[in-house]
Amino acid sequence: MLAKRIIPCLDVRNGKVVKGVNFEGIKDVGDPVECAAEYNRQGADEIVFYDITASHEGRGVILDVVRETAKRVFVPLCVGGGIATTDDFRETLRAGADKVSVNSQAVKNPKLISDAAEIFGSQCVVVGIDAKRNGKGGYSVFINGGRVDMGLDLGDWVKEIEERGAGEICLNSIDTDGTKAGFDIDMLNFVCSRVKIPVIASGGCGKLTDFSEVFEKTDASAALAASLFHFRELTVGEVKQHLKEKNIPVRSI
Amino acid sequence: MIAIIDYGAGNLFSVKNALDHLGAQSVVTKDAKELEKADRIILPGVGAFPDAMKMLGATGLIGTIKEQAQKKPLLGICLGMQMLFDKSFEFGETDGLGLIPGTVELMTPPGLLIPQIGWNRLLYNEKCRLLDGLGDEPYVYFVHSYAAVCESRYVAAYTDYGANVPACVSAGNVYGCQFHPEKSGEAGLMILRNFMKL
Numbered sequence: 001m002l003a004k005r006i007i008p009c010l011d012v013r014n015g016k017v018v019k020g021v022n023f024e025g026i027k028d029v030g031d032p033v034e035c036a037a038e039y040n041r042q043g044a045d046e047i048v049f050y051d052i053t054a055s056h057e058g059r060g061v062i063l064d065v066v067r068e069t070a071k072r073v074f075v076p077l078c079v080g081g082g083i084a085t086t087d088d089f090r091e092t093l094r095a096g097a098d099k100v101s102v103n104s105q106a107v108k109n110p111k112l113i114s115d116a117a118e119i120f121g122s123q124c125v126v127v128g129i130d131a132k133r134n135g136k137g138g139y140s141v142f143i144n145g146g147r148v149d150m151g152l153d154l155g156d157w158v159k160e161i162e163e164r165g166a167g168e169i170c171l172n173s174i175d176t177d178g179t180k181a182g183f184d185i186d187m188l189n190f191v192c193s194r195v196k197i198p199v200i201a202s203g204g205c206g207k208l209t210d211f212s213e214v215f216e217k218t219d220a221s222a223a224l225a226a227s228l229f230h231f232r233e234l235t236v237g238e239v240k241q242h243l244k245e246k247n248i249p250v251r252s253i
Numbered sequence: 254m255i256a257i258i259d260y261g262a263g264n265l266f267s268v269k270n271a272l273d274h275l276g277a278q279s280v281v282t283k284d285a286k287e288l289e290k291a292d293r294i295i296l297p298g299v300g301a302f303p304d305a306m307k308m309l310g311a312t313g314l315i316g317t318i319k320e321q322a323q324k325k326p327l328l329g330i331c332l333g334m335q336m337l338f339d340k341s342f343e344f345g346e347t348d349g350l351g352l353i354p355g356t357v358e359l360m361t362p363p364g365l366l367i368p369q370i371g372w373n374r375l376l377y378n379e380k381c382r383l384l385d386g387l388g389d390e391p392y393v394y395f396v397h398s399y400a401a402v403c404e405s406r407y408v409a410a411y412t413d414y415g416a417n418v419p420a421c422v423s424a425g426n427v428y429g430c431q432f433h434p435e436k437s438g439e440a441g442l443m444i445l446r447n448f449m450k451l
Contacts, residue, residue: 001413002371003392040438045372071270075438076394096266098436123370123396167370196366221371224319251372251392253439 004215004243005045005222006236007200008229010035010079013052015061017230018184030230033068039229040073041047043253048074048101048224051081051146059088063095070096080128084109089116093124101170103128104143107150110160113232126200127166129157131187132174139187145217154187155194162195169195170224172202180206183214187207192219200224211239212246255279257447258318258333260309261380268297268330272433275442277449285317292325293448294318298332302343302357302399305332316351321340322352326451327427328383334422334429335399343399353424355403362415368398373412373420375440381409381423383430383447391419391440393432402430 010019010032017030036047047069051062055253059082066079079092080101089100100120106127117125131154134140139154161169171191173184183201191197198221201214205225214223228234240250256270259281279295280287288319290293296318298305309315321327329337338349341357349357358369370391371374395412401419411417412432421444422429428448434441 002369002373003373043438070267071274074271074274074435074442094266098267098272123368167368197368198370225446251438 001249002221003045003249004220005200006043006211006239006250007045007046007047007048007078007222007224007244008039008236009050009224009226010230011050011052011226012062012065013112014058015065016050032065032174033072035230036069036073036077039236040075042238043240043251044075045222045251046076046078048078048080050101052081053082058082063091066092066095066097078126080126084112086112086115086119087147089120089124097124097126099167101126101128103130106161107141107143107152107157110164113164113166115163117167120166122165126168126170127161127165128170128172129154129161130172130174132233137222139190139201142174146168154190157192158195162197166197168198168200168221172201173204176204177202179204180228182210183218183220185214185217188214188218188220198222206233208234208239212243212248215243215248216246255293255295256287257281257295257297258288258309258312258314259283260305260312260314267435268295271442271445275446275449277445281315283312283426285314287354288306288314288317288321293357293451294325294327296327296329296333296336297410298330298334298336300332302332302335302341302349303345303347305336306347306349311328314441319350319352322425322427325426326448327352327367328448329429330435331397331431337422337427337429338401338403341399345358346410350447352369352427353401353403353429355407357399357426358402359383359398360414360416360418362421365415369395369414369418371395373387373414375420376417378408379406379423381428382407383419383421383423383428383444384449385447387443391437393430393434393437393440395396395420395432397431401429
């Protein structure tokens with residue numbers, strides 16, 4: 001039986017760790033390589049770098065971060081942000097990433113998912129989704145950091161993502177992101193009931209019981225958090241200890 | 254010196270990074286002489302079996318690998334482990350290196366996802382020096398759809414994925430890990446350390 005994964009996410013801009021609250025008001029703290037090494041020590045099952053560097057030239061910087069991290073951290077690394085082509089996939093994987101995450105570009109060009117899955121294998125293709133309640137009982141997919149409504153239905157989109165061969169979905173709820181009121185259980189169940197590929201829960205966790213709740217009430221395979229770990233409100237180890245006490249299978253170190 | 258066989262498959266540098274971190278001398282190579290000179294060999298692998306055997310065949314190293322496996326420890330990782338067996342049924346039927354008796358077949362775990370991607374637990378079977386000092390059956394990182402089918406005596410550890418799936422195998426000097434030790438945190442590093450001591 002697979003362990004439920006705890007995944008810290010590091011938002012990186014120009015080679016530095018940042019974290020936005022509801023995608024705005026970003027503070028600049030920390031060296032991503034050091035942060036990743038610390039999360040590894042705490043027992044992170046995977047580490048995500050999300051590159052929010054605006055310019056294309058900036059891509060070299062995140063690749064250096066990945067290269068340095070891959071020399072020190074021996075758990076899977078996932079990199080997202082600004083990935084638009086299969087060449088971006090290739091250079092990111094070559095730098096030492098095990099998985100690559102695509103979001104807005106996959107919405108604009110869904111073929112990117114199937115092309116990447118065919119060339120590099122489904123296991124390294126993660127599709128990130130930012131979604132929000134549409135006020136009509138469903139959910140809509142947003143792009144560009146949650147700013148642009150694509151008028152795309154979440155249910156249709158996750159089906160297409162799976163059919164195109166993605167290995168995983170990382171579902172971020174814009175409704176709960178930054179609220180610290182818990183993961184979006186309803187949205188996660190909506191997605192988990194529609195696909196067979198693993199779903200990573202993202203957005204909204206603020207306390208220990210949010211992690212046990214998401215695994216008790218949904219079929220999510222993993223839970224991702226950024227600021228909670230980044231500002232050391234909780235450690236990965238504390239989260240895993242809590243899950244263990246709740247008899248949820250986790251990897252302990 | 255550990256020779257990491259380069260036949261065009263991925264993840265060579267993850268393995269190299271892990272060995273560097275452990276202070277082991279290693280070289281990524283497709284040169285038969287390097288394999289002869291090395292005191293240990295690693296056969297990595299990501300991708301599909303028929304392509305990988307074809308690429309390995311193109312390097313002209315198959316004879317050397319079989320010969321060197323009689324003399325020194327050889328570790329196959331993931332697809333590299335599957336290649337140690339007699340044959341695989343991934344996309345038809347393809348001969349492997351035939352260093353461990355058995356075949357490689359698609360997993361069919363009822364109600365579980367294929368590929369298996371994630372952290373699963375080692376369940377010890379036969380004693381094996383590769384797993385020395387790991388303590389209480391650790392979680393290691395798997396990414397695979399196919400799995401070895403072989404006699405229990407070649408299996409150092411299984412993992413439970415709908416059924417008992419060989420996770421770590423050995424026969425003489427030949428060792429294989431279905432999981433990725435280079436991505437399995439401290440437990441994986443310990444396994445690589447053990448391999449360096451064989």
